[in-house]
Amino acid sequence: MKYEVAYISRSGNTEKLAHGIADCLPSEDTFVTDLAVDEITDKADIYLIGFGLKNNTIPLKIMDVLEKLEDKIIIFFATAPVIPTEEHTKEVERRLEPFMPDECDYRGLFLCPGQVSEESFNKIRTVLEQNPGNEQAEMVYNIYNSINGHPDENDIADACRFVRKKLEIIQA
Numbered sequence: 001m002k003y004e005v006a007y008i009s010r011s012g013n014t015e016k017l018a019h020g021i022a023d024c025l026p027s028e029d030t031f032v033t034d035l036a037v038d039e040i041t042d043k044a045d046i047y048l049i050g051f052g053l054k055n056n057t058i059p060l061k062i063m064d065v066l067e068k069l070e071d072k073i074i075i076f077f078a079t080a081p082v083i084p085t086e087e088h089t090k091e092v093e094r095r096l097e098p099f100m101p102d103e104c105d106y107r108g109l110f111l112c113p114g115q116v117s118e119e120s121f122n123k124i125r126t127v128l129e130q131n132p133g134n135e136q137a138e139m140v141y142n143i144y145n146s147i148n149g150h151p152d153e154n155d156i157a158d159a160c161r162f163v164r165k166k167l168e169i170i171q172a
């Protein structure tokens, strides 16, 4: 089996996860594609497709890529400024559904916290300083704070476990 890990990443969160996932797959049969630079090949059997979510929106590039994945095995991995829940994962899958090829073997989505840029962090910090006690700003600040540094090594290990399980790869 050949694996292609293809991702689109603006600030590097999904890129980090993509390389972590690629590193836990058989190296001789795995290649990585940065969709900002290259198109996917048609050479793999299994496609691991990664993207960063902005306000729960699926990047257009991912919709394009899905058109080319007829008859392939597909796993998604995504990063977002959230502490992921099952409902959130289902919501993202619901948004992907209309773009899925008619014939494919879909295995699941791994959703992972992705830190926000320093600029976004500073912006919310300023809002909070100017509006102390603002519950909405406090909530967003607390989330941003708790996902700072993600994806981290534990996220990558979780992603690898998820991928192995979905592909039924037995670890040596």
Ligand SMILES: Cc1cc2nc3c(=O)[nH]c(=O)nc-3n(C[C@H](O)[C@H](O)[C@H](O)COP(=O)(O)O)c2cc1C
Pocket: 008, 009, 010, 011, 012, 013, 014, 015, 051, 052, 053, 054, 055, 056, 079, 080, 081, 113, 114, 115, 116, 117, 120
């Ligand atoms: C410049 C910038 C702006 C962002 N704006 C938003 C936003 O408006 N809404 C949101 O939900 N996430 C926003 N995010 C968060 C990211 O989409 C999210 O954390 C994701 O992990 C980024 O993944 P990527 O670096 O692989 O693209 C922003 C991130 C960056 C770097």
